[in-house]
Amino acid sequence: MDDKVIIASRVALELAAGELVNLGIGLPTMVANYLPPGVEVFFQSENGLIGVQPVPAAGLEDEFLTDAGGTPVGALPGACAFDSAFSFGLIRGGHLAATVSAAWRSTRRAISPTGWCRARWCRAWAGRWTSSPAPGR
């Protein structure tokens, strides 16, 4: 099995139904594909959307709806669009259950080149500083 598939499917097991989860770009977006059946998790993309899903079929891509890497995505019914201050207010204000971020090194687990953490601070060499989710997780 491909390393990325292993990581993505392992991370998916950590997520619980109804949670708001922030996804970084690249491997983290694969996580959505490996959620256990019946587990509805809401993915936030930091560039301003809750309700990210993969593009449902080829040809439906739109240049104004992408993930944080600029790759086209879809949006589930009930999705919400907002600006960058709001987006990071969700993150910094403790409204997330988890964040899945590409990291070269993290404070709790050293997985190279990508990894995940629920630690207080997850440092990403791509330039993202991601604050951890709700207290107690």
Add this chain to the structure above:
Amino acid sequence: MATIAALATSRLQKAIGVERAAEMIPDGAVLMIGGFMGVGSPHRLIAELVRAGRKDLTVICNDTSRPDNGIGLLIGARAIRKVIASHIGTNPETQKQMIAGDIEVELVPQGTLAEQVRAGGYGLGGVLTPTGIGTPVEVGKQTIVVDGKTFLVEKPLRADFALIAAKRADYRGNLEYEMTARNFNPLMAMAAATVIAEPIEIVPTGVIAPDHVVTPHVLVDYIIERNRTHGR
């Protein structure tokens, strides 16, 4: 009645050509440019700044996209002297110029950058944020303790010009945004002396309902005319 109509028309003269908009922006200007990896960037304005050969710009933006896209085109044209952004990891040309000392890069955590722009637009003296405490981000910055918790004091950011992109502008300049093309645009629309908006569509006043207006027209100085080819 004729006088009222004349007044109404004069207030609606916000639409200008992209060439005229670029002419307003001098070398060395401080710009805020909207967009996230080029999504929601004012592409026609950027192309015109490149064509006009602008130099020494300071650009505040989320990122410099890729070499072939959005703000990356300004980087490729060597138009930018300094960039304040949340990341440059997606543009090797920015990295190359930084290493060569041709461009000054100031990296800011993305949420902090959004708040600094918001503070600049909202008249705040700065924002207190825990992001970056205990990391290189805090070097050289003031910290403050509130109820036992330590915060960084991050200062407001303002610009000479905000170059923003919107889905729709009405005749007055009320703006509506689309999906992930919103990002920094509404924040930047508050934080610059002159705001130039590049809409995909221009619609009659009243088409955008009050509850759907994200950037009120009073903040918008100019709207870029749409392409003039009109099917020809």
